[in-house]
Amino acid sequence: MQNLAPLAERLRPQNLREYVGQTHLVGVNAVLRKAIESGQLPSMIFWGPPGVGKTTLAYIISETLDRPFFNLSAINSGVKDIREIIEKASALKDGLLGKPILFIDEIHRFSKSQQDSLLGAVERGIITLIGATTENPSFEVISALLSRCQVYILQPLTEEELVGLLETAVKKDTVLSSKQIKIKEHEALIRLSGGDARKLLNVLEIAINGIGGEEIVLTNENVLEHAQQNLALYDKAGEQHYDIISAFIKSIRGSDPNAAVYWLARMIEGGEDPLFIARRLLILSSEDIGNANPNALLLANNCFTAVNVIGYPEARIILSQCVTYLASSAKSNAAYQAIGKAQSLVKQTGNLPVPLHLRNAPTKLMKNIGYGKDYQYSHGYEGSFSPQEYLPESISGTTLYEPGKNAAEAKLRETLKQNWKEKYNY
Template sequence: MSKPLAERMRPRTLNEYIGQKHLVGEGAVLRRMIDAGHITSFILWGPPGVGKTTLAQIIANKLDTPFYTLSAVTSGVKDVRDVIEKAKSNHFFNTSSPILFIDEIHRFSKSQQDSLLGAVEKGIVTLIGATTENPSFEVIRPLLSRCQLYVLKSLEKDDLLDLLNRAINEDEELKTRSIELKETGAILRYSGGDARKLLNILELVVDASSDKKIVITDQLIEDRLQQNPLAYDKDGEMHYDIISAFIKSIRGSDPDAALYWLARMIEGGEDPKFIARRLVISASEDVGLANPNALLLANTAFDVVMKVGWPEGRIPLAEATVYLATSPKSNSAYLGIDAALQLVRETGNAPVPLHLRNAPTKLMSELGYHDGYKYPHDYPGHFTEQQYMPDMLKNKKIWFCQHSPAEEKIYQRMLLNWGERYKED
């Protein structure tokens, strides 16, 4: 039986590898380590189908070192220890450490991750982890501190077109067919930057046609996927499409659609932590100051789901979903922090005004630290006007009110305290 197209097209060398030039292009950080013949432990974080597993295999082939693979879905602590023992016996003086590749490392429990620490720290294995989830949430801090983190991006349009043409012109099976890429908009759109999904769609379309000549058009792609909408999604890769629809439905204040996408995730076996975490983010990003209670409720729903599990966990998730979807919306805090980060990048490390600095030593007091600071609680209304921004930014405004009923109260208080500074043009 023939291998799937995505497997047949898997790159074997860095020269065949598509995308991620910021990591493996000429002079890039990973490319330099690979060319030098020595790598340190690292974690690859990115969406499905962008080449995490492939990159790990290419590195192992390039370094000519033993390569062990574990799946966090099916492996336990015993499997980890068995691999580490094998690695010890295959680690010779003056040779590279065997590579241990762990796919979906975010699914490893704390005890499983703990079992890796000693081997990684002593160099018994070089760990390469792959994850679609933010490692800050899912990987224990001691292990994360021993690994570099590299972020992989969804493939660009040119990368995907390159891959399509390469598959059509180089794959031994596809070369026997006459395939013309007349239109590519639909196949690129449905792939969503995922190389594996792209090749699965192409294979589906080709296999479904009995004609020797196949002309790929947007209509053909849409017709084939409507007939078999999950065929290009054999590994549950609609995960990202559905969570996107879920969040956008909440942001758009449509509780019916939000509940529908929630149900799709639950029926699809989605990790409840993943859903709950996205609700907390949505409460901060999309509801924000228009209803500050949203963040409290979303965080409580997260805690409750962790305590009760399935199937009862669906109820607090649904409650939080409806509450967020029906809440007034504001992203002023979200826009504010992004504006502040951009300002910091543009202006650098501006000095803290002397009156805002602590003065724990006599020398600091003599230098004027803390001198002139006004303690707000000593003044009527617990407020007195003084400068809190660095001198070079003292008149810079970052936060802008969005005037929902709850946020309007905040705005009026700022006007009362600061006057002209918060008046809108």
Template sequence: MEPLAERMRPRSLDDYIGQRHLVGEGAILRKMIDSGHISSFILWGPPGVGKTTLAQIIAHKLETPFYTLSAVTSGVKDVREVIERARSGRFFNSVSPILFIDEIHRFSKSQQDSLLGAVEKGVVTLVGATTENPSFEVIRPLLSRCQVYVLKSLEKEDLLRLLHQALTKDVELKQRDIRLTETGAILRYSGGDARKLLNILELIVESTDGEVVEITDALVEARLQQNPLAYDKDGEMHYDIISAFIKSIRGSDPDAALYWMARMIEGGEDPRFIARRVVISAAEDIGLANPNALLLANAAFEAIEKIGWPEGRIPLAEAVVYLATSPKSNSAYLGIDAALAEVRKSGNQPVPLPIRNAPTGLMAELGYGDGYKYPHDYPGHFTEQQYLPDALVGKRFWHGQHSVQEEKMYNRMLQCWGERYKEN
């Protein structure tokens, strides 16, 4: 017989629990599905929140062929074979077959490249599922052709509703006298993961003799024989502990940062996952206040790749302590976000003629590069000239913050540009 989690897998959106921000009445995915036309997208969220189920419901609703590939077991050849089957089996003007790729973050660059043409031409509609941030794991050309929808861990109300459905609708559980006296432990163990919740429920019922099964916190903990607050690298606490780790570095608390890193290590977290977060923190939170932090974080990442584990914990700990005890600045992070916001707002502003490239005679005749001042020809290797588009002259994106390193940088800008860099 199928496991309980598979027996309880929803077959329609009406039975689907959670993710109301995506599939509730009037939500974006619900509208798309109801219209009968969907574009390629990637579902990003922790395990057990309904990514695969949602893809299957969509395929069933649209009555379109549904192909599944796992990034763990499939290669480029498998991808091409599925695409060819989809191409040959599609009728004129019919809805594109759906290609569902589980754990798409594990696809190599060549595997992802092999998808591009089919997705772009509409041979298949790609639905990817990932537990990792797709902006890090999915190649940019493929990501640009997909919308990204974020799925959340199931909330307490969702989990309780799922428990109630399992106890009242499942053909096996309905035959037992199951009393849900306490729910605290079973909800904690599940970590917002529907599949884990149902697996725990099934384990408890199957391991309990007698006509009556009374579910209590003590029974759940005894059956699972582990600390209900233990780190779970696949559950909601995974994200909470990473958050605590990064915020401890940002908050200049090396002891807390080491503690949360130890929790991740003991929980079996991939050291490269930790190292990548350390590199991001070095750029986002320490930034220009201590540029060496990024160098050390990168060095720790490379050391883990070279020397492996457990020895790699030492350079990683060195980098974490260094970052936590460093002065902090997020001026570069704020600066690029401000510049991106301006680009989205003002569009593609023309490049001023003096700083344009003039590789051809025609471009030179049109004035490209005319009037450009080569800074190295001037005292201090600086001369004032316009670099921003005409519409953005005087605009500021980077604002120096109060650290020794950035004060020096800010004072140099003040010396070069004068009034433009005077803070209000």
């Protein structure tokens, strides 16, 4: 029993019939399924959260098409490893064994030079590349490689799908099916897994082993009792990724620099990509601080640039400076809420016509029908301000931006009230 593979590995699907989730991609007549069935498989990037089946799907594709399969992890592979596999793949392709599939897990961790080393093989058709990433490939994959790949977005598994996995495990696994196991409550199992199928099965296995015996009834209480304290054993290779980044962001938003720098240290010690951290700080500087302190965005942007140039270990100092500053700063989500309101308004009202006086009039015909007529050039008025209408007539007077209650935005509020009088009378 000591050499027994983990439950998640024992239950790994071997074909599309056993595969759970992603019906928008691999269901009947879905786009990726059609590509697999036709054998015309493009290079691709799987983008989605942990535990939704990215690695498994790549393996199933290779098995279905009977293609040679190579697997690299971006965490511990370099350009030399890539070149060696491309040489092997080239030999296999020339030997009429079919175009090999090269699966690269966490491809977002590859440097530009590492990604560049893949380009030639993808372009010449030596390999079909399948990359997996939890990060937006538009930011993490070089444009030359991304343009040669189809991006498929994998969705989080639904509660129904996760419960189905639990039922399959206790009924079909060779070890668990020999016991009498009843899942009376599943909420704790799902909550501890965070929607990660692999982690869900790990939690199930920990709980069952902890309870022991041949007749086991799983409840929320005994799952928490036996699984929670041992769950860290299965949090290798970044499975706590989303929990820790959530705690990190919420600590900065909550203006607690001590907690923020602690979670920063947890990520650094865990080997988190410093650019991932810096990118989240950039987003937060606008979403949670915004116009309460415009310098926050400037500092976060400089932090991102510096971290990109410096790298570890010195980047930790730059990140710490930015994190403690952002956590200590005044906060406002007014800009974030404003764009949310504006987008909702656009969805509700559709493509409202641009007022004639705001339209561009590059031709004589456009001028003749009133484009640009009566537009008031703001700099020609006192204080560089003219109280003309800038919104479509049907939504005139709509308030989208409401300055936050902090010193910096209080000044913006007064300026708006002074200029617009009742129109911006917050």
